[in-house]
Amino acid sequence: MTAALRPALSACPACAAAPAAEALAGRDAPKDAQLILSLPTIHCAACIAKVERALQDDPRVHAARVNLTLKRVSIEAAPGLRAEDIIPTVEAAGFEAHELDRAALSATATDRAGRDLVMRLAVAGFASMNVMLLSVAVWSGAEGPTRDLFHWISAAIVLPAVAFSAQPFFANAWRALRARSLNMDVPISLAILLALATSLWETSLSGEHAYFDAAMALTFFLLTGRYLDHRTRAIARSAAEELTALEVPRAWRLSDDGEMQVDVADLRPGDLIRVRPGGRMPVDGVISDGHSELDRSLLTGETLPVQALPGQVVSAGEVNLTGPLTVRATAVGRDSSLHRMADLVAVAESGRSRYTSLADRAAKLYAPGVHILSALAFVGWYLYAGDLRVALNIAAAVLIITCPCALGLAVPAVTTAASGRLFKRGLLIKNGTALERLAQVDTVVFDKTGTLTNGTPVLTNLADIAPEDLSVARALARGSAHPLAQAICAAGGGDALSDAALGAVTEVPGHGTEAHWQGRRVRLGRASWVGAEPGPLTATYLRIGDAEPVAFTFTDQLRPGAAEAVLGLQKAGLAVRLISGDTAPAVEALARTLDIADWQADALPEDKARAIARLSDDGHRVLMVGDGLNDTAALAAAHVSISPASALDAARVASDIVLLGQALDPIPDALGTSRKALRRIRENFTIATWYNVIAVPLAIAGLCSPLIAALAMSASSITVSLNALRLR
Amino acid sequence: MNILTYLIPISLILGGLGLAFFVFTIRSNQYDDPEGDARRILSDAYDDKPKQD
Numbered sequence: 001m002t003a004a005l006r007p008a009l010s011a012c013p014a015c016a017a018a019p020a021a022e023a024l025a026g027r028d029a030p031k032d033a034q035l036i037l038s039l040p041t042i043h044c045a046a047c048i049a050k051v052e053r054a055l056q057d058d059p060r061v062h063a064a065r066v067n068l069t070l071k072r073v074s075i076e077a078a079p080g081l082r083a084e085d086i087i088p089t090v091e092a093a094g095f096e097a098h099e100l101d102r103a104a105l106s107a108t109a110t111d112r113a114g115r116d117l118v119m120r121l122a123v124a125g126f127a128s129m130n131v132m133l134l135s136v137a138v139w140s141g142a143e144g145p146t147r148d149l150f151h152w153i154s155a156a157i158v159l160p161a162v163a164f165s166a167q168p169f170f171a172n173a174w175r176a177l178r179a180r181s182l183n184m185d186v187p188i189s190l191a192i193l194l195a196l197a198t199s200l201w202e203t204s205l206s207g208e209h210a211y212f213d214a215a216m217a218l219t220f221f222l223l224t225g226r227y228l229d230h231r232t233r234a235i236a237r238s239a240a241e242e243l244t245a246l247e248v249p250r251a252w253r254l255s256d257d258g259e260m261q262v263d264v265a266d267l268r269p270g271d272l273i274r275v276r277p278g279g280r281m282p283v284d285g286v287i288s289d290g291h292s293e294l295d296r297s298l299l300t301g302e303t304l305p306v307q308a309l310p311g312q313v314v315s316a317g318e319v320n321l322t323g324p325l326t327v328r329a330t331a332v333g334r335d336s337s338l339h340r341m342a343d344l345v346a347v348a349e350s351g352r353s354r355y356t357s358l359a360d361r362a363a364k365l366y367a368p369g370v371h372i373l374s375a376l377a378f379v380g381w382y383l384y385a386g387d388l389r390v391a392l393n394i395a396a397a398v399l400i401i402t403c404p405c406a407l408g409l410a411v412p413a414v415t416t417a418a419s420g421r422l423f424k425r426g427l428l429i430k431n432g433t434a435l436e437r438l439a440q441v442d443t444v445v446f447d448k449t450g451t452l453t454n455g456t457p458v459l460t461n462l463a464d465i466a467p468e469d470l471s472v473a474r475a476l477a478r479g480s481a482h483p484l485a486q487a488i489c490a491a492g493g494g495d496a497l498s499d500a501a502l503g504a505v506t507e508v509p510g511h512g513t514e515a516h517w518q519g520r521r522v523r524l525g526r527a528s529w530v531g532a533e534p535g536p537l538t539a540t541y542l543r544i545g546d547a548e549p550v551a552f553t554f555t556d557q558l559r560p561g562a563a564e565a566v567l568g569l570q571k572a573g574l575a576v577r578l579i580s581g582d583t584a585p586a587v588e589a590l591a592r593t594l595d596i597a598d599w600q601a602d603a604l605p606e607d608k609a610r611a612i613a614r615l616s617d618d619g620h621r622v623l624m625v626g627d628g629l630n631d632t633a634a635l636a637a638a639h640v641s642i643s644p645a646s647a648l649d650a651a652r653v654a655s656d657i658v659l660l661g662q663a664l665d666p667i668p669d670a671l672g673t674s675r676k677a678l679r680r681i682r683e684n685f686t687i688a689t690w691y692n693v694i695a696v697p698l699a700i701a702g703l704c705s706p707l708i709a710a711l712a713m714s715a716s717s718i719t720v721s722l723n724a725l726r727l728r
Numbered sequence: 729m730n731i732l733t734y735l736i737p738i739s740l741i742l743g744g745l746g747l748a749f750f751v752f753t754i755r756s757n758q759y760d761d762p763e764g765d766a767r768r769i770l771s772d773a774y775d776d777k778p779k780q781d
Contacts, residue, residue, distance in 0.1 A: 045767035053773075068764030115754055122754075126747040130740060146732075153736065 032062060035075040035083050036100040037090060038246060042071055047095065054093035058086070070238075072100065100245040114227075114234055120165040121223045127161035128216040132710070135213040139707045151203040154212040159196065166192055166219045168226060182367040184359070184404055188222060190371070191215075191399035198396040201389070209393060214400045214709045221717045222408045229412035229432070232419045236430050239423075239660075243645055243652060251275075251282040254326065267332045275320045275327055277481045285327040287312050291510035292323035293482065297449045299629045300581045304538050305483070307510045307526075317629055317648060322482050323509025357433040358681055359411040366404055374398040377700045390702070397699040400709050406688035406716040411681055413724035418677035421727060426661035427642075427670050434656035437640040438671060439678035440621045444569050445612065445634070447626035448580035448590055451644065452562045452664070457483055457538060457554035459491040469550050473542045475502045476513045476524040484540045485513070485524070487554055512540070520545030537585065555589065559644075561665030566594045568668030575620075579603050579611055581630050608634035625667065627651055642667065673727070680727055684720045691716040 042051060048066045051073055055064035060078040067074070075086065083099035090097040134150045142150060169192070172185035192215050199210040249264035254272040264282045267273065272288065275281060293305040296318050305321055308314065314327060378395035382388065419429045429435060446452050462470075477485035502522075505515040512525015524542045527534035532541040532549035538556075543549040569576050578599040580587045587601035600611065608626075612634045615622050624631070624638035627647035632654045635641035641655040644664075652658055659666065695712040698704045753759070 045770040048764060048767060049771050049773055066764060067761040068767060069761045118754060119751060122747060122750050126743055130743055133739075149732075157740075 033075075033077045033079055033081045034102065035077060035081070035086065036102055036245075037073050037075065037083065037087065038098045038100050038242065039066070039071050039073055039090070039095050040098075041096045042066065042068065050093050051090060051095055054089055055086070058089050061086070070242075073097075098246055100242065101249070102245075111234070114230055117168070117223065117227045117230055120168070121220070121227055123161055124165040124216065124220040124223050127157050127165070128213070128220045130157055131213045131216050135706065135710070138210075139705075147208075148203065148206045151199075151210045151212070154210065155200060155203060158212040158216050162192060162196065162215060162219055165223060169219075169222065182364075184363040184367065184408060187367050187370045187399065188218070188403060188408070191396075191403040192218060194392075194396045195400050198392050202393065205389070207389075209397075209706055211396060211400055211706055211709060214706060214713060217710060217713055218400065218403055218405055221405045221713070225409040225412045228409075228416045232412070232416045232429075233432060235423070236419065236428055239428050240430055240652065240658065243649075243658065249282065264332075267329055269329050269332055271329045271332075273327045273329055275325045277320055277322055277324060279320050281314050281316050281318045281320065281327065282332075283327070283329040284315050284331040285313075285329045287314060287325055288328045289326040290324055291508070292325050293321040293510055295319040295321055295483070297455050297628065302449070302582055304583075309510065322480065322507060357411070358436055358678075358685075359407070362407060362685060363404070366407065370399065370402045370404075373402065373696070373700075380700075381702065394699065394702050397702075397704045397709060398696065401695045401699045401704060401712060402692055403713070404688070405713050406684065406691065406720045409717055409720050410684035410688060410724075413721050414677050414680045414684065414727060417724050417727040418673055422666075422670055422673055425666045425669055426659060426663075427666050428658040428660055429656070430658060431656040434640055435674045435677050436681070437621070437656070438623065438674040441574065441623040441640060441671065443575045443577065443615055443620040444623045444625065445577045445579055445615070445638070446566075446596075447608075447624075447628060447631045447634075448578060448582055448587055449556065450627040450646065451625055451631075452559060452566075452578070452590065452594065453556035454559050456557050457487045458557045459487050459552060460555050461551070461553045462491050465550060465552065469542055469544070472502075472517060472522055472544060473524055473550075473552065476505060476515060476522065476542070478505075480507055480513055484538075484552070484554060488524075488540075488552060517544070556586065558590075558593070559662065559664050561663035563594055565664040565667045566596060568665070569671070570595075572668060572671060574623075574671075579608050579634075581605075581608075581628070603630075605630040605633050609637045612637045623671075624655075625664075626655075642670075676727060680724055684723055687719055687723065688716055 039047075039051065042048065048068060051066050052064050055061045055073070055075060060081050061075055062078070063076045065074055066072070073090070077086065087097045087099065131154045134154050138147055138150055166189070169185045169188050172183065173189035176183040176186055195211040195215040195218075199212050199215070202208070202210050250261055251264050251267060252259050252274040253262050253267065254274055259274055267283055271283075273282065273285070277292065287308055287310050289310060290308075291310075292308045294308045294314065295305050296302050299315060299317050308320070308325060313330075314325075374395045377398045378391045381394050382391040385391065415429075415432065415435055418435055422429060449455050465473075473488050477488040480486070503516045505513055507513045508525070508529070511529040512523055514521065514523045514525075516522070522542070522544050523530050525540060527539070527541050527549075530541040530543045530549050532543065532551065538554045539551045540554075541549045541551055566576055575598070576596050578587065578591050578594075578596045580599075580601055581603050582601060584601040587599055591597075591599035600607075603611070608631060612622050612624060616637070616639065621639040624635050624641040625643070626635055626641070627644050629648050629650055631643075632648075632651050635643060635651060635654040640657070642657045642659055643651045643655040644659045645652070645661075647655075647658075657670065691712055695704065695708065698708060758765075
């Protein structure tokens with residue numbers, strides 16, 4: 001899961017010392033640049049060779065290594081080399097490349113935990129296989145000294161193996177006991193320890209029943225469940241990290257020596273920052289120079305850009321559209337409005353953390369029940385037979401039979417299968433209980449801008465515009481980065497005038513573009529600047545000389561799959577709502593297109609969160625789908641939340657599921673899969689319970705041999721895993 | 729049954745060797761890029777710079 005940031009694990013001391021020596025030497029010498037690029041389109045052996053060869057032919061690159069699993073390349077290059085310098089080389093080889101922020105890819109710790117688990121799993125697997133083989137001999141009738149010998153060998157294998165492999169369970173159980181509570185690991189640890197203790201005692205008295213194999217198999221199966229659980233979460237975490245790492249936080253600081261590119265983290269209040277057209281505001285601040293327009297859709301949900309003039313306050317996250325701006329920072333990093341939203345999120349999230357997963361609820365019933373049952377068996381047999389050894393043997397058998405082996409596998413096996421299936425369809429499940437919660441949803445709340453719509457406008461009245469006007473407008477719009485201008489160019493129809501015919505086109509930042517054509521002044525831009533009457537719709541205006549201004553009206557383009565997603569959810573019997581920060585006419589138009597009866601416009605971030613809270617209070621389980629900063633509080637307040645990959649980092653962090661592709665139609669699928677997954681989890685619980693119902697009376701009656709214990713445990717674990725795999 | 733004196737230690741040692749080898753593969757990061765390694769073998773260029781850390 002992590003490629004480049006792994007410390008070397010080495011057996012020889014010289015190898016371990018070498019990097020340290022290098023590090024000492026490196027203090028004086030300039031350090032090599034370490035870069036990581038994401039290569040989303042590589043897929044085969046030829047791609048690997050092509051990328052690596054292209055990079056190694058560059059004299060500045062010292063080493064390049066592609067990781068196909070992660071679709072990344074890590075590059076060691078000459079000091080001072082930046083990603084922008086090297087990306088063209090990769091693109092020339094025919095592959096899309098994006099820089100990844102190395103700081104955001106620090107998954108080393110989680111990966112070490114994963115490796116630790118695999119190691120324990122390997123030891124447990126090795127030990128349980130060998131012990132099972134020895135047990136087969138005992139089950140098939142070995143007697144006397146042979147049986148004792150086999151038991152002693154088993155003990156010699158199992159005791160150290162359990163001491164190493166079962167540590168995670170012991171540690172968890174100890175933590176729970178110290179907090180005076182019970183979790184699933186308490187009965188597990190007790191069963192393992194009690195089984196080992198009684199088996200040792202039995203063996204020393206050359207008795208017949210020893211549960212070494214059962215204790216070991218138990219550890220192995222439970223570790224498998226643990227590992228599956230860990231892997232699902234690690235995959236989701238690394239994919240989420242990659243999304244974050246794709247946004248490399250850089251800014252251009254203006255100082256006496258000119259412009260310098262710096263990390264956003266190094267900015268201080270009072271710094272002057274240059275924001276180019278198309279760039280995102282890195283900080284809160286006041287515009288000190290320049291005219292432009294700002295796209296605030298991610299913060300407020302407004303589709304229409306607002307004008308930016310010197311003296312105006314801007315917040316981090318807004319996108320600068322038409323002209324370069326110089327901003328004096330007033331709040332950076334944690335203090336900026338982007339981060340202030342985090343407070344709202346924290347409040348909302350406290351509600352969600354109260355959710356207890358199915359497994360936890362099962363454990364709450366299960367753990368005390370198991371302990372009481374085996375204690376009763378112990379006391380009952382002690383009173384009846386008056387023999388401590390028999391009573392202890394039976395108590396251990398009951399604990400082993402009831403040990404939540406299948407329960408420990410039931411949930412992780414299903415979530416792994418379901419998450420894997422959804423990941424293939426472009427959904428990233430970030431939270432362990434997200435699937436369970438998604439299955440319970442009965443109301444879906446959508447945000448408009450950037451979620452149901454792309455946030456990019458499309459021209460609606462193409463047919464009403466005279467071809468001549470259109471060609472003038474397209475020629476004027478050609479050079480502009482403004483979304484409305486780009487929409488005019490994208491609409492097509494009519495040939496744009498050549499640049500020569502139009503004369504010099506000048507962009508007036510914050511207003512529009514202007515030129516001279518056939519001796520007349522032509523302008524395309526804001527209503528007030530062109531001299532037109534502003535209408536209710538999103539529009540830009542063209543005026544040729546003194547002629548009547550022509551309006552170009554726009555609507556926000558639907559995200560692909562939006563209509564299918566809404567229809568699919570409605571068909572599945574869910575109530576669909578629309579809450580947006582945009583103006584009423586825009587929201588109403590969209591609601592009508594998508595056939596959503598229940599919509600709300602002009603909603604502030606607090607309004608959204610409050611609407612969700614009100615729905616929850618009425619007993620609804622709400623799924624929130626949103627992308628903007630104004631949605632974060634609502635995303636955190638909802639029972640479960642989804643955000644597209646294009647969303648702001650803050651929104652992605654607040655949501656449980658991230659939609660990796662463009663289209664929205666995987667959402668109804670995800671709902672179906674999650675419901676199926678919940679059904680499988682329930683089935684698995686039922687299967688595990690039935691095994692117990694059959695085997696527990698045998699154990700209590702004292703009829704349970706180690707063979708029956710081993711059979712019941714393995715059979716239930718395997719059935720549960722196979723049942724989970726049906727989900728794929 | 730005296731044969732057991734040889735067979736049991738032999739089987740345990742062989743199994744232990746397997747385990748030790750598996751631990752070695754984990755420690756030397758051989759599971760970092762399973763897909764890439766599976767494909768690299770198809771490339772005719774000799775992979776003389778395998779990732780070391």
